[in-house]
């Protein structure tokens with residue numbers, strides 16, 4: 001299937017998953033703690049079931065690595081696979097505040113790089129989609145527009161950073177790079193703010209898994225940005241246990 005057609009189909013899947021999440025939003029769903037200490041709720045599981053059923057129907061020949069399906073994490077990464085985080089920013093979801101910074105994430109990886117992805121923030125009704133080579137879009141309140149990264153403003157770049165998982169290494173990096181303007185926001189929306197020209201750089205030194213970053217990374221690539229390791233090496237997917245190392249996401253082409 002053509003990548004752009006697949007992206008369009010995944011937008012609809014992400015919307016269905018987001019609608020299922022919103023059924024639980026504000027309703028204090030029961031929280032379980034996973035072995036890594038991170039929370040999971042019935043909303044994560046409901047969204048994942050919708051996405052996995054849709055992928056099994058539309059692209060059954062492609063392997064799926066999904067956050068809440070722990071058996072999938074034991075797979076040896078093939079050359080082509082989906083990465084799914086049905087509810088990224090679970091801590092923000094549970095806060096139930098006006099920021100609404102939680103997302104549904106679906107990405108396709110080919111040869112270690114994300115080639116397409118969708119990120120949907122149902123509480124904000126912002127849906128980002130990117131197909132590398134064809135561009136990126138944001139659909140908000142029924143209106144779709146093309147998006148692209150911006151050149152950093154003359155007064156200096158604006159950074160984005162995690163809200164719930166800030167760490168000393170990130171603070172040091174921001175200080176060393178003289179970046180004082182930082183937006184704290186949960187979930188993969190950080191990549192999307194770079195992709196749509198609302199921010200310029202996203203340094204991440206704390207823990208993330210590949211499903212946390214793949215879809216946002218795809219949207220950012222499609223919008224003209226890039227992600228590298230802090231020492232400027234390629235940031236690839238299909239790593240052991242699907243665990244990421246530190247990275248810098250930026251608006252410039254790399």
Ligand SMILES: Nc1ncnc2c1ncn2[C@@H]1O[C@H](COP(=O)(O)O)[C@@H](OP(=O)(O)O)[C@H]1O
Nearest residue numbers: 036038087088089090162164165186187207208
């Ligand atoms: N100590 C930790 N152990 C495991 N995962 C962590 C973690 N700290 C952060 N994460 C990951 O960071 C994601 C949230 O990123 P952010 O802080 O940018 O919102 C979480 O996604 P989930 O909410 O899907 O579990 C989780 O996968």
Ligand SMILES: [Mg+2]
Nearest residue numbers: 085088089212
């Ligand atoms: Mg996540």
